[in-house]
Amino acid sequence: MAGVEPDVVLDVHRLHGVEAAGTLPRPRKLIVRRVSFSGVKHDAAGFERFSFDWDGLDTGLWAVLTDGNSQGKSSILKLVLAVLQGRLPGHVKPDVWNWIDGIDVSFDIDGIRFGVAVRKEVGVLKPSEARARVVRGMDPAIAVLHDGPADASFERAMSDVFMEELGFAKFRSYRSETDAASEHGWPAMSSALFIDGPGKAIFGGVANDGLPIRLMQLFIGMPWISTYSAASTALKSVQADDKADRETSGTQAGRAVGRRAELKAELAGLRETLAGLPDRDALRADLRAIDAQLLASGSRIASAKGQVDASTRAEADAISIHAGARSALQQAQDDAAAGYVFRRLRPSCCPACEASVQIGRFEATASETCGLCGNTDPPGDASHDAVPHLRDAVEDAARELRASRKRLAAAAGELLAAQGERERLEADLQAKGDAYVSLPDDTSILCAIAAAEARLDELARASAPVAVRKYGEHDLAVLEATVDVVEGKFKPLETEVLKEVSDALLRLAGEFGVRNLESLRLVGNGRLDVSQGAARCTSATLRRASRCASGSRPPWPSSTWRPLVGSDAIPVSSSSTPPARRRWTPRTSQP
Known part of the structure; x- marks a missing residue:
């Protein structure tokens, strides 16, 4: 590889934590089975108890619809995200979190039931003052995974559950703002499960560190992704160090000469003063x-x-x-x-x-x-x-x-x-x-002499060519070749899968009533290219233009909520007959 001996390549990989992982991941299935919460709403109108229970959830496409905005749709989904992440209250609005005194969420991971129960007093805002209980399995074979405060320990418990059950491993990415590699786990991965309105990224809530691309590859199930992430992160880190080394060499030589003369004169005066003192x-x-x-x-x-x-x-x-x-x-x-x-x-x-x-x-x-x-x-x-x-x-x-x-x-x-x-x-x-x-x-005087000598030494090292490198001479070449080789192993499969996903998105968009849509193309960098009415744009542009239709009135009575039920792959079209109605408490008691 890169004209380097195999042993050197292995040493470079070990140094930067690059491990071969070319196995095709096994598909895992996460199904939310029940969402329930209750509390006491209090506003200018007074106090009123409310409860919400969405049970019987299964595979397919489900929707929560109301006849207007600010009726609690987003709060339901944000509560589910906060519970799955173990980060309470998450993005739930402070007033809604203030009203709630109980949350119950049940979900299956590959057929294994998990339950999360959160209890607190109405008016309590600190997660550490709430109690969370996480269990695995169903009666009578229940294993308690966490029973304590809904603080960081609850977040760790939920992270352990999903990382273990979904077979995930933490991956690294390079942050250009800090010129350092960072490690991401379940909090970053779980953000890909939700699309929270128009944003910079389709996958996940953060657009930096290349997270959208990694999350898309992770959830699609590409092989070699952990290897590619580690190698590309290490490559960017080495490239940044190499660039800094080149920029540092000789950049301040002119100003350093005058500064060195000043420091030498100062140092001579200090030493003369010291010599005049008793020995x-x-x-x-x-x-x-x-x-x-x-x-x-x-x-x-x-x-x-x-x-x-x-x-x-x-x-x-x-x-x-x-x-x-x-x-x-x-x-x-x-x-x-x-x-x-x-x-x-x-x-x-x-x-x-x-x-x-x-x-x-x-x-x-x-x-x-x-x-x-x-x-x-x-x-x-x-x-x-x-x-x-x-x-x-x-x-x-x-x-x-x-x-x-x-x-x-x-x-x-x-x-x-x-x-x-x-x-x-x-x-x-x-x-x-x-x-x-x-x-x-x-x-x-001795401290001043030491400081002057240190500044002189620093100037000498800054103006001289860099003799010691942070990484070996072969690291850059080996990592570049590794990234190219690993990318070539999964790119054809990624292109094929993204083509299928793009076609499915185009079909779904038409079934949901998006007009004049000619093509959708999800590319490898996580961007969704849209062609609509002979104009080309991105998904962000399309979402901003379509926000005016997001709160339009549903075609059935406003006092009910209704899930749209379909198969795993094909949801019910917009012209389908609405399924049986299921009621919840009146809107006046909704959060």
Whole structure:
């Protein structure tokens, strides 16, 4: 397709939601079986209760006729439309909706009965204050589909009923006013069920978004319509984007040059002003650095305190060892001195028994022998021999004590230095913090710089060729080919069906009394071309010219309403004998 690989075509279709749906739809039949409503009419004449019940409806052509206008014909049909759409009060006139207190509509979809009942108080205008009940089936097999306020939930329930039962799927269309695709469901589809006087569209109440064409194709039952709608909508969206891209490229280049110069000058002035302000970033960096130094200073103080504690304990141990060594030295010296003294004593009597010592004993005894007991002294005195070693120990202990005190002093000095550094860092942090807080606010300048840079960037992108496309390079070609191929698949059948519809319309128009009508042709774009009396016009022109005959008096008594009954395809002609009359309440109580 379009000289593109099949995989690329499938990717484009997936991207834009285009799916193949070429099955011929199965015909579905919707028949309104009963329309009933009641209420209290109040006007200048007073209050009067009224009721309307149109029962026994079936296939064929039915009509509501009166002998004049403003008798309620349009209100009946608009009530039916409002109920089928789930949008109350719809297009019903406010005064009529104000009078009504009950509505009942029954209809069949392919033979399955559905019923809608709406109840409210007379005078209530808000749909949310009314109650709506939707049921499927007939007694005893009834399924309640909705029972609640007649608001948006009621509309969703009715939409679900018809979309499901009629086998419809939402379709997309492109809205040129907004350059965007929109999705349409039952509210748009149901508008094709009613023709509400002269308008721009034959099918549906809205002429934009190509809705009349899509609704005509949908209700005629053309295959490939959902595929065609998705592809054509995507194609229009891509074409619009492609056109915008081409128009954007180079359109404002001349004016952009001067504007860029102005913005650059403005940007330079703003940056110069910002540069004259204190450097906020540098201050923040200094504050972060001081925080890191404070953290290291805390670790240093903790380490110094540990050293002081250890040195203090070491000094105490050294003091204790030194005192012990000195005490031991003194004890040894005292012991040695006492032994020397006692060995040279010359007592005159025994200390134990006081017996007199023999004269000349001490002179006859060697100096190494005790004059009292005669024991020989050891070769050397232990205390006397230990004195030199203890004196060395005292000197070692004194040296260790001096070293421990020196280490303690060094640790204390380190602690004082660490604490002094911390105090200095804290003071510096306070000063830097005060300076940062007192900085002038540069937010407005930064915002102005950012805005100027953004405008410069926008101008640069607007004046430069578009480098990035919203869609791929093959999207446009693939979608154009898809639309052509899909249109070729259903166009012959559409032309054939529209020919049959045109012939049927021409026959019906003649049977309803339209004179001098030569041809009617319903074309694929939803327009009805009319040839009447050698003049060519459209259905809108014909309707405007025929409005004067829309309220002419019927050929039977005005106090009755009468349906025209015929087969599914051929209605009763205007010259047929009127069927049996059916009465409703007098006109004075009609809405």
